[in-house]
Amino acid sequence: xxxxxxxxxxxxxxxxxxxxVLDIAEFTVQRGERLFVQGRxxxxxxxxxxxxxxxxxxxxxxxxxxxxxxQELGAAARDRFRADHLxxxxxxxxxxxxxxxxxxxxxxxxxxxxxxxxxxARAPSIEDEAMRLLQRLQLAEPELWGRRVSQLSIGQQQxxxxxxxxxxxxxxxxxxxxxxxxxxxxRDAFLGLLLQECAGLGTTLLFVSHDAALASRFDxxxxxxxxxxxEAV
Amino acid sequence: MAMLSLxxxxxxxxxxxxxxxxxxxxxxVMLLIGVEQVRTEARTSFANTLSGTDLIVGARTGQTQxxxxxxxxxxxxxxxxxxxxxxxxxxHPQVDWTIPxxxxxxxxxxxVLGTSGDxxxxxxxxxxxxxxxxxxxxxxxxFEVVLGAQVARELGYQLGQEVVIAHGMGDTSFSxxxxxxxxxxxxxxxTATPIDRTLMxxxxxxxxxxxxxxxxxxxxxxxxxxxxxxxxxxxxxxxTAFMVGLKxxxxxxxxxxxxxxxxxxxxxxxxxxxxxxxxxxxxxVAEQALLVISVAVVFSGLTGLLTVLLGSLNERRRExxxxxxLGARPWQLLSLLTFEAALLTLLGSVLGMALLYLGIxxxxxxxxxxxxxxxxxxxPSARQWxxxxxxxxxxxxxGLIPGWRAYRYSLxxxxxxxx
Numbered sequence: 001x002x003x004x005x006x007x008x009x010x011x012x013x014x015x016x017x018x019x020x021v022l023d024i025a026e027f028t029v030q031r032g033e034r035l036f037v038q039g040r041x042x043x044x045x046x047x048x049x050x051x052x053x054x055x056x057x058x059x060x061x062x063x064x065x066x067x068x069x070x071q072e073l074g075a076a077a078r079d080r081f082r083a084d085h086l087x088x089x090x091x092x093x094x095x096x097x098x099x100x101x102x103x104x105x106x107x108x109x110x111x112x113x114x115x116x117x118x119x120x121a122r123a124p125s126i127e128d129e130a131m132r133l134l135q136r137l138q139l140a141e142p143e144l145w146g147r148r149v150s151q152l153s154i155g156q157q158q159x160x161x162x163x164x165x166x167x168x169x170x171x172x173x174x175x176x177x178x179x180x181x182x183x184x185x186x187r188d189a190f191l192g193l194l195l196q197e198c199a200g201l202g203t204t205l206l207f208v209s210h211d212a213a214l215a216s217r218f219d220x221x222x223x224x225x226x227x228x229x230x231e232a233v
Numbered sequence: 234m235a236m237l238s239l240x241x242x243x244x245x246x247x248x249x250x251x252x253x254x255x256x257x258x259x260x261x262v263m264l265l266i267g268v269e270q271v272r273t274e275a276r277t278s279f280a281n282t283l284s285g286t287d288l289i290v291g292a293r294t295g296q297t298q299x300x301x302x303x304x305x306x307x308x309x310x311x312x313x314x315x316x317x318x319x320x321x322x323x324x325h326p327q328v329d330w331t332i333p334x335x336x337x338x339x340x341x342x343x344x345v346l347g348t349s350g351d352x353x354x355x356x357x358x359x360x361x362x363x364x365x366x367x368x369x370x371x372x373x374x375x376f377e378v379v380l381g382a383q384v385a386r387e388l389g390y391q392l393g394q395e396v397v398i399a400h401g402m403g404d405t406s407f408s409x410x411x412x413x414x415x416x417x418x419x420x421x422x423x424t425a426t427p428i429d430r431t432l433m434x435x436x437x438x439x440x441x442x443x444x445x446x447x448x449x450x451x452x453x454x455x456x457x458x459x460x461x462x463x464x465x466x467x468x469x470x471x472x473t474a475f476m477v478g479l480k481x482x483x484x485x486x487x488x489x490x491x492x493x494x495x496x497x498x499x500x501x502x503x504x505x506x507x508x509x510x511x512x513x514x515x516x517x518v519a520e521q522a523l524l525v526i527s528v529a530v531v532f533s534g535l536t537g538l539l540t541v542l543l544g545s546l547n548e549r550r551r552e553x554x555x556x557x558x559l560g561a562r563p564w565q566l567l568s569l570l571t572f573e574a575a576l577l578t579l580l581g582s583v584l585g586m587a588l589l590y591l592g593i594x595x596x597x598x599x600x601x602x603x604x605x606x607x608x609x610x611x612x613p614s615a616r617q618w619x620x621x622x623x624x625x626x627x628x629x630x631x632g633l634i635p636g637w638r639a640y641r642y643s644l645x646x647x648x649x650x651x652x
Binding site: 053076079080082083084088090094095096097098099107108110111112164 | 235239242243245246551552554555556557558559560561562563565
């Protein structure tokens, strides 16, 4: 049996020996599961994402991604692991403004041979896969692909960011408030496309937002509370 | 798309500030290599003042002092050499030629040198270059004068013009030999040596203008006109110094020794090369100062480079964090920034050298005319290549600092890129 996508065991985290910002007794996300993480500002959402991305290590307890304990990896190996197995969608998209749409989407394959190989296993070239993803995310006009991302609308930029995260089918996608810059209509359209594409690739999606209205579209919800983080289903 | 192309695209995106950085480095490199060039040329130009002369003979004094007044026309001789002694040594079987040097008079701040026609035949400067005339010919008549290039240019003199020689030095000298004007018959081509600032007449002419003088004062009521002067015996009684060319270099030391032991009067013979080297070592402080300036210039240039790179790093903090979140490894970020620093430094060096060569090409005539420095348009010397390599190495090292900081940032920024 495959190990779960994310396993958390008695995890605690504090910045600079201060008060714990996170305290999660036990939590597991299965592969292919779509999880909604809800919490107010300062509830430890960002810290949770940094822990899951292997950027910081827990102060106490364990975090395992795809069966691999993050503590057991060195810094360089965690970088590698993140590049190979994680896709991230940021609140502010974080596209490179001086690259074209297509070049932005291709970036993960330049930093991870694992993701490149995965793409080439089912597409003739990484460019083909990038174009396929862009089309799936309703950025179908080829004339868009050569443009610099700074010339795109906010909604379009967020879809480019999603295509970039999906590139090379990473097992886990972390989305950090990706819809906060979008209006209600774009938000729903974006979420629909993202959920659809994750389902198609069998990707585990961890979607962080303060917007409780979105929770109904996910398999499960984790609520983080600012004062006493707790777990809910 | 490799890191290389990413680096280039990122740089292109910041073309404006990158261009300024390149310009900063270019100016530093231009100054460094330029100062180094001037330093080398000053030294060469100095060593090039005299060539081909085996011995310089004067009254007994320090060898540096003799060199200074005989070749550089700086200062005055404390004693003269008797004309008889000069003729005796000139007649020595090993001596090929001699050039008499009679100094002491001036024309509007320029030295007047009494010398023979052998001066134009045998005097050599740089690497065995002979004197050339840009106009006219050597003096032939008693009251004819040949001008150095700078004298003619600064005073605007033409051939055929009349020139009055003043007694002693100084523009405003009251005692002028105005009863015996000289006619300009030749103008020398520039040599970048003290010759350019000198007027040349025959030794007899020096004697002639001093006929009615004694102990530096005009004798009242004893005027000897120019025409009367021609009638008299104008062989000088003494001269300041003279240059000697030998038939064989082998006899240099033997002749030097015998001149130094000359019995009739205390004489001294010096080897120009040795004296020039000794004099230059006295001026070594100035040379070292120039070197220190060069180094300071480069240091400031590299500090500028570091400032610009660190400044742009703050702008790029977000870019670096994005790349890292996409899986770029620390060494890739480090190489990205170091490559950029190396590229900017290289472009700066190339541009700096181009500017320098352009500057030299444009200012060459000015340098030659006003400073007597002959700047050559030549490929960088070994030393200059070393400087360029050091600048490049320093540029790369400078790039490592922001590279390292970028790595630190990317750790601190984590997955939340909100800068």
